[in-house]
Amino acid sequence: MELEALKLHTRLHPLKPTPPTPKSGGGLVDRTGTKGSFSNTLATELAQRKRTAHQVPVSHGVEFSAHAQARLQERNITLTPHNLDRLGKGVQLADGKGSVNTLVMMDDTAYIVSVKNRKVITAITRDAAVDNVFTQIDSATIV
Numbered sequence: 686m687e688l689e690a691l692k693l694h695t696r697l698h699p700l701k702p703t704p705p706t707p708k709s710g711g712g713l714v715d716r717t718g719t720k721g722s723f724s725n726t727l728a729t730e731l732a733q734r735k736r737t738a739h740q741v742p743v744s745h746g747v748e749f750s751a752h753a754q755a756r757l758q759e760r761n762i763t764l765t766p767h768n769l770d771r772l773g774k775g776v777q778l779a780d781g782k783g784s785v786n787t788l789v790m791m792d793d794t795a796y797i798v799s800v801k802n803r804k805v806i807t808a809i810t811r812d813a814a815v816d817n818v819f820t821q822i823d824s825a826t827i828v
Contacts, residue, residue, distance in 0.1 A: 746803045747773045753796075753805040760810050762794055775828040776800055784824040791828050795819070 747769070749757070756762070764772070771791055779787035780800050789796040793811040797819065798804065809817070 747776055747798070747805060748803065749805045750807075753807050756808045760808065760813060762808055762810065768792075771828045772796060772798075772805070775826040776803055778828075779824050779826045782824060784826075786822045787824040787826050788819055788822045789826045789828060797822060 757764070768791065772789060775789035775791065775796075776787070776798050779789070779798070784800045786806075787798050787800055789798055794808055795811075795814055796808050797806045799806055
């Protein structure tokens with residue numbers, strides 16, 4: 686096949702933005718499909734992100750699965766920013782040794798963490814851990 690046969694014979698033109706029509710009225714459309722002002726849309730999005738951020742604690746790139754969040758809540762485990770730093774340090778230490786899934790022991794609580802995903806899978810207190818066996822972990826980190 687010759688190179689000349691492959692050339693396009695139609696000239697391409699750059700796209701130009703289309704101004705809003707009087708019928709559409711312009712304005713932003715939020716995810717519910719209603720039109721609103723930018724400030725209303727922004728306030729809605731910020732409120733949604735604030736709710737989501739409260740549900741999923743993140744520190745040093747470590748996040749919590751829905752299962753882990755439920756265990757934290759039902760076992761009354763609270764994490765301070767300092768504890769989140771320690772947990773993140775434990776995951777970094779395990780990652781440095783090539784761990785895939787680690788048990789991070791911190792004070793009286795054990796956290797099973799997927800090191801690759803940097804996600805806490807579950808959390809258990811010392812009292813609840815009696816007579817339990819942790820499987821599918823390849824390391825234990827004490828912080």
